[in-house]
Amino acid sequence: MSRRSTAAVTRSALGERGGLTALGLLLVLAGVAALVVGAGWLGTFRARRPLLDPIAVDWLAEHADLARAIALVLGLLALVLGLRWALLALRQEPRPDLVLDHTADSELTVTAGALADALRADAEAVPDVTRARARTVGSADAPAVRLSLWLRDGADVRAVWEELDRTVLGRARSSFGTPSLPTAVRLELETAERQRVR
Amino acid sequence: MRVVLRVLSALIGLAVAAAGALLVLEVAWAWARPDDAPLAVPWPRWRSTLSEVDWSSDGVRWTAVGLVVLGLLLALLAALAGRREVRLADPAPGITVVTSPRSLARLVGHHVRAADGVSGAAVTASARHVRVRATSRMRDEATLRPRLRELVGNVLGGLPLVRRPRVSVVVDSPKDRR
Known part of the structure; x- marks a missing residue:
């Protein structure tokens, strides 16, 4: 439950970070391996052999069909995985609708836009909040809300924090009839409007 | 930092996909018509170059150093793109x-x-x-x-x-x- 609200704080970049780390380590390992071979630590004879080793070339020529089949499979794999990775990185973060009642003969859904507008209006009514933005995040099975509040410079952060659950989220919970709605709130302080000196 | 991570991820993914597509294309072409010239990648020329360069040559060393540096940069970027938010106490269960x-x-x-x-x-x-x-x-x-x-x-x-x-x-x- 609270893990869902924590996950809603920001879009997860775990996949991208993991992939990039793996790729980086792979490049480091390849570079180090090439340096080790070139320095002659695996034998001075090995260091003086060409990159495209004749032994390997001979083996490939003997098993040409197998090598071609493996190359085709690897190429297709790279094509599919690369496109998948690019699409996941470019995809918009989903805004699931909130399904309140899902029985055989009735279905009650609050659209993501309606929920966001209601929360935003409630949040902007809190004193010291100048601007608010709300959206649903997560999946349709496990929706959560991300609420960003911009506070006036000099705002009483603790007072706003105490108001959050009681007014804003409490009203949303009671009006939509959901006992629980995992929510991540981002509080941002705005800079003071500078006074122009004439 | 996160935008850089996302854009870079997309670019790397597209590059990997393009390399895979070229590999499939060239292998299939060479398999079907072994005597014709390659379609897009001049791999016979690459092959002759690679069979002349040995592991201890300067070019290979500098390329290897470049790979290590690039790999460290990517890993560093991934490490720096973590969350930096300051957590406040939960006002109620289920609210972060x-x-x-x-x-x-x-x-x-x-x-x-x-x-x-x-x-x-x-x-x-x-x-x-x-x-x-x-x-x-x-x-x-x-x-x-x-x-x-x-x-x-x-x-x-x-x-x-x-x-x-x-x-x-x-x-x-x-x-x-x-």
Whole structure:
């Protein structure tokens, strides 16, 4: 439950970070391996052999069909995985609708836009909040809300924090009839409007 | 940093996909018509170049060093793109509240600048550490520093922070330069 609200704080970049780390380590390992071979630590004879080793070339020529089949499979794999990775990185973060009642003969859904507008209006009514933005995040099975509040410079952060659950989220919970709605709130302080000196 | 990560991920993914597509194309072409010239990639020329270069040549060494540096940069970028939010206590179960380090710094700076004897302040903040650098024309460091430390401590104590950051205050005053 609270893990869902924590996950809603920001879009997860775990996949991208993991992939990039793996790729980086792979490049480091390849570079180090090439340096080790070139320095002659695996034998001075090995260091003086060409990159495209004749032994390997001979083996490939003997098993040409197998090598071609493996190359085709690897190429297709790279094509599919690369496109998948690019699409996941470019995809918009989903805004699931909130399904309140899902029985055989009735279905009650609050659209993501309606929920966001209601929360935003409630949040902007809190004193010291100048601007608010709300959206649903997560999946349709496990929706959560991300609420960003911009506070006036000099705002009483603790007072706003105490108001959050009681007014804003409490009203949303009671009006939509959901006992629980995992929510991540981002509080941002705005800079003071500078006074122009004439 | 996260935008860079996302864009870079997309570009690398597209590059991998393009390389895979070229590989499939060339292998299939060479398999079907072994005597024809390659379609897009001049791989026979690459093959003859690679069979002439040996592992201990300068070109291979510099390429290897380049790979190591590039790999470290990518890993560093991935490590730096983590979350930096400052956690506030949960007001109720199922509600997570965070604020940005910049907002925390703004809040502290607002109070420090309003303090008596402070003419300017620069604040940097993270979830673990708040650094204040104040300038004062009227007071020296010895008198102002403990007061500012207490002030910042009170400001942070008034916030429902999950973890109380350490506070360090430096006062820059012309009085200390005499």
